Amino acid sequence: MSDYGSIFGKWRAAAGETWPAYTHHAFVEGLRDGSLPQASFLHYLVQDYIFLIHFSRAWALAVTKADTIDEMRHCAATVNALIDGEMKLHIGICAEAGISEADLAKAEERIENLAYTRFVLDAGHSGDFLDLLAALAPCVIGYGEIGARLKEAAGETPYQQWIDTYASDDFQEVCKAAGALIDSAVARRLGDHPEDSPRWTSLCDRFTTATRLEVGFWQMGMTP
Numbered sequence: 001m002s003d004y005g006s007i008f009g010k011w012r013a014a015a016g017e018t019w020p021a022y023t024h025h026a027f028v029e030g031l032r033d034g035s036l037p038q039a040s041f042l043h044y045l046v047q048d049y050i051f052l053i054h055f056s057r058a059w060a061l062a063v064t065k066a067d068t069i070d071e072m073r074h075c076a077a078t079v080n081a082l083i084d085g086e087m088k089l090h091i092g093i094c095a096e097a098g099i100s101e102a103d104l105a106k107a108e109e110r111i112e113n114l115a116y117t118r119f120v121l122d123a124g125h126s127g128d129f130l131d132l133l134a135a136l137a138p139c140v141i142g143y144g145e146i147g148a149r150l151k152e153a154a155g156e157t158p159y160q161q162w163i164d165t166y167a168s169d170d171f172q173e174v175c176k177a178a179g180a181l182i183d184s185a186v187a188r189r190l191g192d193h194p195e196d197s198p199r200w201t202s203l204c205d206r207f208t209t210a211t212r213l214e215v216g217f218w219q220m221g222m223t224p
């Protein structure tokens with residue numbers, strides 16, 4: 001069982017080498033030791049601002065796919081946290097670098113960004129709540145793992161504010177709550193032995209594909 005729930009731990013194991021390719025990507029190591037060029041970081045942040053708009057839409061879609069009030073409450077709160085919390089980090093850091101909110105709004109979306117966000121939205125449109133959660137999980141919990149590791153291992157880096165955001169107690173709680181949501185949503189729909197369900201392989205595949213798309217997103221960040 002991982003810190004972020006039992007189903008997440010199984011999906012992560014099923015992703016094999018794709019998972020560390022995401023959480024230990026060269027972009028992440030550049031954040032950790034400060035060697036990432038600022039141009040790459042700002043380019044990533046501008047793209048991530050667009051990414052978060054589509055992720056807010058995906059969590060809003062999850063509200064409509066939920067089965068219980070508790071599930072709805074979790075997803076609706078995530079929409080709010082994204083729009084009023086995480087996106088402000090991006091707006092704040094970009095403003096310091098002379099990139100205005102108007103600049104963010106008119107930035108051109110890169111195809112790696114388009115592929116990832118529309119894959120997640122399609123998981124929700126063509127599938128059910130579990131399909132959507134499997135596609136969303138690498139994003140939320142992956143950044144939790146990265147933040148927790150970088151907090152311990154970071155050198156002198158200009159990217160400390162980014163690391164602090166994802167290493168914070170508040171964000172770690174968000175990740176644990178997402179893990180608990182996944183565990184209860186899976187148990188409710190697939191019972192106590194979800195690995196025996198005919199749906200298990202396709203849920204693992206959705207998780208692994210979203211993880212591959214996270215790798216692609218870091219790679220995009222390194223080529224402004």
Ligand SMILES: Cc1ncc(C[n+]2csc(CCO)c2C)c(N)n1
Nearest residue numbers: 048051055078082139140143214217
């Ligand atoms: C490419 C990319 N992947 C993951 C995150 C992190 N993230 C995105 S939405 C969210 C909260 C709820 O889903 C979190 C933590 C990001 N910013 N950019």
